[in-house]
Amino acid sequence: MTRVPVQPALFVWARQRARMDEAVLAARFPQLPGWEAGETHPTLRQLEHYAQATHAPLGYFFLPAPPQEALPIPDFRTLRQGLPRLSADLLDVIYTCQTRQTWYRDEAVIHGETPLPFVGSATLATPAxxxxxxxxxxxxxxxxxxxxxxxxxxxxxxFIAQAEQAGVMVMVSGVVMNNNMRHLDPQEFRGFVLADALAPLVFINGADSKAAQMFTLAHELAHLWLGQTALSDAAMVETSNHAIETWCNRVAAELLVPQTEFRAALQRDEALDLALQRLARHFKVSTLVLLRRMLDVGWLDRNAFWGAYRAEEARLKALAMRNTGGGDFYRTTVARVSKRFAQTLVASTLEGRTLYRDAFRMLGIAKPSTFNELGRTLGFPT
Known part of the structure; x- marks a missing residue:
């Protein structure tokens, strides 16, 4: 039986890139330890299956050494220290969104749409x-x-609906396409923005807590106002190595909780837990955002802030784990690809400008019946 000579390091590279446990992969590919040690080689069929399992391009396994993959967009994250190499999930999500944006931009040009004036309308000199x-x-x-x-x-x-009405595609998903086996890791990234005056796109990691998602959207919109494409963690951290991230954090906090109104709403000597409950009802934002604003206005010192922030973050994560339920597939799909994008794509497909094959690929679906039902969900008489 013909064996394919593959450099052992490439098997390790693919496994780490896919963020897959070695034992899990070895159960599926019993000869993996031998491949990684260079003691044996796979057949072409085995190699194809391994490439598919690790979401790695087959051709990469014929390289003399693992490729040095780079992000296709600027990286402004602060949480990435200590993490392994870029994941296949993150790269695939970015490439998918770039494909969607390119298609949408072409559609906008065909229809003679004018550039959105707010994209790139601010600078770092603009007060938050x-x-x-x-x-x-x-x-x-x-x-x-x-x-x-x-x-x-x-x-x-x-908030998402208002951003979409203004012309921004907002995609919220915790998985790659509609593959529920490929979960995105909030520790790797929380969101990114692809700035474009005709087709601005914001992606929010839906695997993150709802508490974090609102701040992420506000943060990415601030990037959009700068006209800056960026991958970020949008963390409400005290400092950042990037002046752009610091500015975007300040704008996001001010957008969600205006400082003047927030100061007026604070009550002297009120217990922290009671204050968070009351202010969350008032401003309709997460308690994490409120804690950050309390630090900003001096209502909490740094030690008190970090202690309260970590405790509240843990509480919200535990609450999210208890409320993990299924939802309507079609509404979920619309949220994952953005209602604005989905409506435009379905209309273009029904009118014959876009091939059904291409529409299925960008939506992450496989059946005409699924497409038709999605169209009906969006109000199209398919």
Whole structure:
């Protein structure tokens, strides 16, 4: 039987890139330890299966050494220290979103759409309060409107809808495409933005807590106002090595919780837990955002902030784990690809400008019946 000579390091590279446990892979590929040790080689069929299992391009296994993959967009993350190499999941999500953006931009050009004036309309010299106000005005995003929402999770849905109405595709997903076996890791990234005046796109890691997702969206919108494509963790950290990240964090915090109104809402000597509950109802944002603002205005010192922040983060994660339920597939798919993108793509496909094959690929679906039902969910008489 013909064996394919593959450098042992490539098997290790593919396993680490896929973030897959060695024991799990070895159970599926019993000869993997021998491959990684260079003691034996796989057949072509075995190699094809291994490449598919690790989401690695087959051709890479014929290289003399593991490739040095680079992110296709600027990296502004602060959580990446100590993490292994770039994951296949992150790279595949970025490439997928770039494909969607390219398609949408071409469609916008065909229809003669004009560039969105807010993309790149701010600079790092723009005060955070001013930039936040510009975003607030463009989106119609206000504390009063959010206060009418029954929960801050509903306020997040309103926030996304307002961003999409302004022209931004907002994609929220915790998996690669619709593959529920490929979960995205919030420790690797929380979101990214692909800046473009005709087809701006924000991706939010849906595997992250709902508490973090609102801040991520606000943070990525700040990047968009700078006209800056970026991958970020959007963490509400005290400092950042990047001036751009620091500025975007400040704008996001001001957008969600205006400092002047926040100061007026604080009550002297109120217990922290009671204050968080009351202010969360008032501003309809997560308690993590509120804790950050308490630090900003001096209501909490640094030690008190970090202690409260870590405790609250743990509480929210535990709460999220207890509320992991299924949902409607079609509504979930729309959220994953953005309603704006889905509506435009379905319309283009039904009108014959886009091949069904290409539409299926960008939506992550395989059956015409699924496409038709998705169209009906979006209001199309398919």
């Amino acid at each position: 309060t001013e930039a936040a106000q510009l975003i607030r005005q463009t989106l119609g995003f206000s504390v009063d409107a959010r206060r009418e929402c029954p929960s801050w999770a509903e306020a997040l849905r309103l």
